[in-house]
Amino acid sequence: MVNVAVVGTGSCNDKHLEAWSRIPNVNIVGVIDVAEENKQQLPEAFRSKVVDRLADLKSVHTDIVDLCVPANDRADYVRQVSKEGYHIICEAPLALNVEEASSVLKECQEKNVQIQIGHNLRFSPEYLDARNQVKSGKIGKPGVMRLASGTAHPGREFDIFSNLGIHQFDWLTWTFGDVERVMAKHIKKERHDGTLIEYALITLRMVDQTLAHIELSWAATETETSFELTGDQGMLTHNSNESYPIDVQLATSEIIEESILDKTALQRQMEYVVKSVEAQDKTMVTGDDALKAIRIAEAARKSVEIGQPVLLKEVL
Amino acid sequence: MKVGIISFAHMHALAYAQYLVKHPGAELAGIWDADEQRGNKMAKQFESNFYVDLDELLETDIEAVIICSENTNHKEHVLKAASYKKQILCEKPIATEVVDATAMIKACEENDVILQVAYPVRFAPAIKKVKAIVQSGKLGEIIAVNATNHGQMPGGWFVEKELSGGGSATDHIVHIMDLLRWMLKDEVKNVYAEFDTRFYDIDVEDCGSVMLELESGTIVSIDPSWSRPETFPTWGDVTLKIVGTEGTVTVDAFKQHSILYNDKEGKIQQQPWAEDMDEALVNDFIDCVKTRRKPFITGNDGLRTLEVVKAAYRSNELKQVVVLERN
Numbered sequence: 001m002v003n004v005a006v007v008g009t010g011s012c013n014d015k016h017l018e019a020w021s022r023i024p025n026v027n028i029v030g031v032i033d034v035a036e037e038n039k040q041q042l043p044e045a046f047r048s049k050v051v052d053r054l055a056d057l058k059s060v061h062t063d064i065v066d067l068c069v070p071a072n073d074r075a076d077y078v079r080q081v082s083k084e085g086y087h088i089i090c091e092a093p094l095a096l097n098v099e100e101a102s103s104v105l106k107e108c109q110e111k112n113v114q115i116q117i118g119h120n121l122r123f124s125p126e127y128l129d130a131r132n133q134v135k136s137g138k139i140g141k142p143g144v145m146r147l148a149s150g151t152a153h154p155g156r157e158f159d160i161f162s163n164l165g166i167h168q169f170d171w172l173t174w175t176f177g178d179v180e181r182v183m184a185k186h187i188k189k190e191r192h193d194g195t196l197i198e199y200a201l202i203t204l205r206m207v208d209q210t211l212a213h214i215e216l217s218w219a220a221t222e223t224e225t226s227f228e229l230t231g232d233q234g235m236l237t238h239n240s241n242e243s244y245p246i247d248v249q250l251a252t253s254e255i256i257e258e259s260i261l262d263k264t265a266l267q268r269q270m271e272y273v274v275k276s277v278e279a280q281d282k283t284m285v286t287g288d289d290a291l292k293a294i295r296i297a298e299a300a301r302k303s304v305e306i307g308q309p310v311l312l313k314e315v316l
Numbered sequence: 317m318k319v320g321i322i323s324f325a326h327m328h329a330l331a332y333a334q335y336l337v338k339h340p341g342a343e344l345a346g347i348w349d350a351d352e353q354r355g356n357k358m359a360k361q362f363e364s365n366f367y368v369d370l371d372e373l374l375e376t377d378i379e380a381v382i383i384c385s386e387n388t389n390h391k392e393h394v395l396k397a398a399s400y401k402k403q404i405l406c407e408k409p410i411a412t413e414v415v416d417a418t419a420m421i422k423a424c425e426e427n428d429v430i431l432q433v434a435y436p437v438r439f440a441p442a443i444k445k446v447k448a449i450v451q452s453g454k455l456g457e458i459i460a461v462n463a464t465n466h467g468q469m470p471g472g473w474f475v476e477k478e479l480s481g482g483g484s485a486t487d488h489i490v491h492i493m494d495l496l497r498w499m500l501k502d503e504v505k506n507v508y509a510e511f512d513t514r515f516y517d518i519d520v521e522d523c524g525s526v527m528l529e530l531e532s533g534t535i536v537s538i539d540p541s542w543s544r545p546e547t548f549p550t551w552g553d554v555t556l557k558i559v560g561t562e563g564t565v566t567v568d569a570f571k572q573h574s575i576l577y578n579d580k581e582g583k584i585q586q587q588p589w590a591e592d593m594d595e596a597l598v599n600d601f602i603d604c605v606k607t608r609r610k611p612f613i614t615g616n617d618g619l620r621t622l623e624v625v626k627a628a629y630r631s632n633e634l635k636q637v638v639v640l641e642r643n
Contacts, residue, residue, distance in 0.1 A: 235544070
C-alpha cells in the first residue's frame with residue numbers, strides 16, 4: 001500500500017481525491033487545508049481524514065503528498081513538505097521563475113525527496129502517441145509544429161506563459177529537444193463586462209532548427225487543444241473538439257464535459273508516481289525538464305517585454 | 317470585350333482562361349507565352365489565337381490582359397501592356413522587388429489603365445462573410461489573428477529564385493496580408509520572421525513562421541509553409557482565427573467541400589463545391605474594365621503586401637524585428 005495525503009481546496013482537490021481513490025493500492029491518509037465551506041462537500045469517505053496541518057500527518061505513515069495549491073504558493077508548500085521527507089506530486093509550473101524552481105528542486109534533492117511535476121501532456125494519450133510517432137520517424141524530419149491550447153480566462157492572478165504555455169513547452173522539449181530562440185507576443189484586455197481575456201503567440205526555434213508555433217488563448221469559451229506536426233514525410237494532426245466521440249442533444253441543456261477515457265491523464269500520472277515511489281525509481285519529469293519549460297516561459301515574457309526574439313541561453 | 321492572356325506559367329491562368337471563356341461579355345482573343353508549345357496548346361484548348369510576339373498580341377484590339385507569367389517577369393509584362401494602354405489583371409505577387417512594384421503602379425497611372433492584383437481569396441464566400449462579421453463590431457476590438465496559408469510544394473519555376481523571387485514566403489504571405497489589410501483596414505507596423513528549407517531539397521525556403529504587429533497593436537502570426545504532404549487531400553489551405561475582445565471567429569476558407577474516397581487513384585480528395593473565387597475575380601475584373609470603375613484590389617494593395625514579404629526576409633536574415641517602411 002502507498003499512503004497519500006492531499007493538500008488543497010476546492011474542485012482541484014475533489015478531482016484529485018477521486019483519481020487517487022481509483023488506484024487500487026493507494027490509501028488516502030489525510031486531506032489537509034480544506035476550507036470550512038468545502039469540508040461539507042467532501043465525499044463521506046474522506047471527511048474523517050481531514051486534518052488541519054501538515055504536522056498532523058506525522059501520526060500516520062505518509063509516502064506521497066499531493067499539492068493542489070495555487071502556483072504562487074507552490075514553492076513554499078514544496079519546501080515544507082520536502083522537509084518532512086514525503087515524496088511530492090504537484091501541478092506545473094513548480095515556480096514562476098527559474099531561480100525559485102531551482103532552489104526548490106535543490107532542497108528536494110537534499111532531502112532525498114522525489115518530486116513529480118504535473119506536465120500532464122506526457123500522460124495524455126494523444127500527446128504521448130504523437131511523441132511516439134515523431135520519435136519513430138513517422139513524419140520524417142521535423143518541419144513546423146503548430147500547437148494550440150485555449151480555455152476561458154482563469155483569473156487575474158495567473159500567468160498565461162507559466163500556466164497554459166508550460167505544458168506545450170514541456171511537450172515540445174520532451175519531443176524535439178532544447179530550444180534555441182523564443183519570439184512571443186502577448187495581449188491582455190478587458191471585455192465590456194470587465195472580464196479579462198489574454199492571448200499569446202509564440203515562435204520557438206529548437207536547437208535542431210525545428211520550428212514550433214504555439215497559440216495560447218484565454219479568450220476562448222470552451223477548452224480546446226490541437227496540434228499539427230509536419231515533417232518531410234508526413235503530417236500528424238489532432239484537435240480535441242474534432243475527436244470527441246459523443247454528441248448528446250437533449251431538450252435540457254445538460255452537457256457531457258469530461259474526457260472519454262477510462263483513465264484520465266491525471267490518474268495515469270498518479271499511477272506513475274505510485275509505481276516510482278514503490279520502486280524507488282527516479283521520476284519521469286526530472287527537475288531539469290521542469291526547469292526547461294519554466295525557462296522558456298521566462299524567455300517568452302522577456303521577448304514580449306523587449307519586442308524582440310530572445311536566445312534561451314541568455315535567460316539565466 | 318476582348319481579353320488576352322500573357323503567359324500560362326502560373327497555373328491560375330487555366331482557371332482565369334476558363335472563366336473568361338465562360339463569361340458572356342468577354343472573349344479570350346489571344347494568348348502569348350514564352351513557352352511556344354504551352355502557348356499553342358492553351359490556344360487550342362481555349363479556342364483562342366497564339367501569338368509568338370507579345371507586341372503583336374498587344375497591337376490587336378484587345379482591351380485588357382491577364383498576366384500570369386513568372387513572378388520576376390510581371391514587371392516587364394505590366395510595363396509593356398500599360399504602354400499599349402491595356403487594362404491589367406496581374407497575378408500575385410505584384411512583383412518581387414518594391415522598386416519594381418512602384419514602377420508598375422506609376423506606369424499604369426501614367427497610361428491611365430487599371431492595375432488589379434489577383435487576390436481571389438477576397439471573393440471566397442466564407443471570407444466575405446467573415447469580413448462582414450469583423451466589421452459589424454460583434455467581436456469587439458480585434459486583438460489577434462492566427463493565420464495559415466499552407467500549400468503543397470508547387471515545384472517548377474516556383475522554386476527557382478531568379479523566376480519566383482523566393483519560396484513559400486513569397487508565394488503565401490501576401491494572400492493573408494491582403495485579407496488582413498482589407499478586413500481590418502490596418503497596416504503593418506513591424507515584422508518578425510523565421511524561414512527555413514526543411515521539407516524539400518530546394519534552393520528556396522519551404523517553411524516558416526511570421527509574426528507581425530499592426531499599427532493598431534493587433535498581433536498576427538502567419539504560417540506560409542509548403543508543409544502539406546503529398547497525401548494531403550487538396551492543394552493547401554487558407555485559415556484565419558480572429559480574436560476580438562468580445563468574441564473569436566475562425567474560418568477555413570475552403571471547408572465547403574465533400575470528401576471523395578477515391579479507390580481509382582488511391583487517394584482521399586476534397587471536392588470543393590463552394591462558389592468559385594477565381595470566377596468571381598475574373599468577373600469583377602471584366603466589370604471594372606467595362607464600367608471604367610476603379611478596381612477594389614489595386615496595385616497599391618500589391619505593393620503593401622510585397623513590402624511585408626520583403627521585411628519578413630530581412631527579419632529572417634537579421635533574426636530581429638524589422639520596422640516596416642512604406643513607399
